[in-house]
Amino acid sequence: MAPALINANPVVYEKKERPVRSRPGDGNFDEYATELIDQLEIFDHIRDIKDPEHPYSLEELKVITEDAIEVDDKRSYVRVTFTPTVEHCSMATVIGLCLRVKLMRSLPSRFKVAPGTHATEDAVNKQLNDKERVAAALENPNLVDMVDECLTPSYE
Amino acid sequence: MTLLEEESLKLTEVQRLEGHTDRVWGLAWNPATGADGVPAVLASCSGDKTIRIWQQRSPSSTSFDCKAVLEDTHSRTVRSCAWSPSGKQLATASFDATTAIWEQNGSDFECVSTLEGHENEVKSVSWNASGSLLATCSRDKCVWIWEVLPGNEYDCVSVLQGHTQDVKMVQWHPTVDVLFSCSYDNTIKVWADDGDSDDWHCVQTLGESNSGHSSTVWALSFNSTGDKMVTCSDDLTIKVWDVDIISLQSGDGNASWRHVCTMSGYHDRTIFSVHWSKEGIIATGAADDAIRLFAQSQDHSVDGALYKLLLKKEKAHDMDINSVQWSSTGDRLLASASDDGTIKIWKLESF
Numbered sequence: 205m206a207p208a209l210i211n212a213n214p215v216v217y218e219k220k221e222r223p224v225r226s227r228p229g230d231g232n233f234d235e236y237a238t239e240l241i242d243q244l245e246i247f248d249h250i251r252d253i254k255d256p257e258h259p260y261s262l263e264e265l266k267v268i269t270e271d272a273i274e275v276d277d278k279r280s281y282v283r284v285t286f287t288p289t290v291e292h293c294s295m296a297t298v299i300g301l302c303l304r305v306k307l308m309r310s311l312p313s314r315f316k317v318a319p320g321t322h323a324t325e326d327a328v329n330k331q332l333n334d335k336e337r338v339a340a341a342l343e344n345p346n347l348v349d350m351v352d353e354c355l356t357p358s359y360e
Numbered sequence: 361m362t363l364l365e366e367e368s369l370k371l372t373e374v375q376r377l378e379g380h381t382d383r384v385w386g387l388a389w390n391p392a393t394g395a396d397g398v399p400a401v402l403a404s405c406s407g408d409k410t411i412r413i414w415q416q417r418s419p420s421s422t423s424f425d426c427k428a429v430l431e432d433t434h435s436r437t438v439r440s441c442a443w444s445p446s447g448k449q450l451a452t453a454s455f456d457a458t459t460a461i462w463e464q465n466g467s468d469f470e471c472v473s474t475l476e477g478h479e480n481e482v483k484s485v486s487w488n489a490s491g492s493l494l495a496t497c498s499r500d501k502c503v504w505i506w507e508v509l510p511g512n513e514y515d516c517v518s519v520l521q522g523h524t525q526d527v528k529m530v531q532w533h534p535t536v537d538v539l540f541s542c543s544y545d546n547t548i549k550v551w552a553d554d555g556d557s558d559d560w561h562c563v564q565t566l567g568e569s570n571s572g573h574s575s576t577v578w579a580l581s582f583n584s585t586g587d588k589m590v591t592c593s594d595d596l597t598i599k600v601w602d603v604d605i606i607s608l609q610s611g612d613g614n615a616s617w618r619h620v621c622t623m624s625g626y627h628d629r630t631i632f633s634v635h636w637s638k639e640g641i642i643a644t645g646a647a648d649d650a651i652r653l654f655a656q657s658q659d660h661s662v663d664g665a666l667y668k669l670l671l672k673k674e675k676a677h678d679m680d681i682n683s684v685q686w687s688s689t690g691d692r693l694l695a696s697a698s699d700d701g702t703i704k705i706w707k708l709e710s711f
Contacts, residue, residue: 313679313700316629316647333630334544334576334594335647335680336439337526339383339407340455340481340499343436 209257211290217266243273249310252358256298280314300332302354370709371673374422377703382407384697386440387685392447394689404703405438433460433471440484445491453482459496472512488532495539497527503541518560529579534586538613542577552613563614571619581636592631597624621666637686645681650674
């Protein structure tokens with residue numbers, strides 16, 4: 205028997221429309237301009253990450269929204285506040301790890317990434333922001349497999 | 361110290377050491393080098409599972425070369441390293457749950473002993489002043505004390521339980537056999553034994569209720585006389601503590617440590633490393649990629665601040681700074697290690 209799901213029946217929301225952004229080759233694309241990293245770009249990197257428990261994306265489950273992303277390009281700082289489908293979800297650490305790994309791989313190395321949940325006094329947040337614990341977790345092959353599986357759709 | 365106050369200080373990068381292929385976590389200067397015509401030796405350890413040994417080209421040179429790469433022993437990140445007081449052994453603590461002891465044999469280093477016992481990641485290792493005891497700590501919440509026996513034998517004499525979380529660092533007092541540990545549980549614990557028995561126990565806990573830190577305590581360091589200790593934390597502060605050194609040295613391991621002051625408002629990201637130089641300068645390395653130097657203030661009149669910021673080196677590295685270490689000889693050389701995979705050697709200069 206498969207282990208019981210933490211949230212067996214999550215609410216699934218519609219995906220947001222994806223606005224077209226200027227890309228190399230477009231008439232008005234200035235390849236010499238420094239491209240600022242904004243909320244939408246961060247959202248694009250993480251919207252398709254798959255929930256560890258469901259075949260839906262974090263966007264579809266509203267675990268992440270564009271509004272819950274704070275970016276300070278000048279200070280190279282990104283904070284993503286995510287909302288697990290159920291409060292105190294034990295999957296929160298895995299989701300946070302996925303967010304952190306995806307952004308570490310997608311953004312220039314100068315960026316500091318801080319994923320966290322809404323629950324203010326939360327052990328999950330402390331763990332996710334302890335880079336030594338994150339480094340040790342990412343040396344655990346089982347956890348890395350789990351993270352990679354969630355991240356696969358976000359590279360497509 | 362008066363001199364320092366009057367001087368204009370500058371931290372100049374003298375060399376960038378490249379070779380590690382992942383973040384560099386820890387650094388240790390060999391205490392038996394860097395003086396009396398012996399070129400300074402620095403060890404570094406990394407997420408690439410190796411330890412590198414760097415040696416000064418000549419005693420007065422500021423150029424360092426990589427002399428050895430210690431590999432194929434640890435199977436995971438090497439988190440920290442420490443030289444024995446004689447400089448003959450190097451201990452390395454790894455996420456693979458082991459601590460390795462290395463000795464130099466000609467130009468090669470060989471692993472002469474592997475200390476097993478912790479359940480998971482070993483985070484830190486420290487030798488006592490005489491080199492007869494070694495301490496290690498781990499995410500398993502325990503601190504182990506090992507006795508150093510002849511023939512590269514290490515005997516566990518005590519397993520100290522008291523922290524409720526991951527223990528980040530262990531450090532022996534520079535003159536007395538009293539051990540300090542700091543943790544993810546936000547506290548610093550002081551451990552001592554009852555004279556000659558091996559009955560080690562916690563004699564003091566410095567926590568939030570006694571002016572301690574409100575988040576993970578990452579590191580601690582002592583001044584040269586051992587009557588003061590500085591701690592740094594994820595709560596963005598550094599704190600100075602002191603003790604009655606006479607009673608501590610007369611064998612009273614229970615002598616209690618007192619909060620002296622908190623330096624807040626200087627850091628805006630986690631402070632991972634703090635190190636007190638022999639000369640009295642406190643260096644910090646933080647997640648904002650900067651190095652800061654502090655020293656005791658001479659004029660108490662202005663705002664009553666006991667310590668003041670001497671300088672802040674912004675963008676000292678491209679990424680987080682995990683370790684800052686002053687060379688043991690007082691020549692004002694500072695080494696820093698970073699997530700950017702490099703080590704930098706700095707010279708503190710006055711003009």
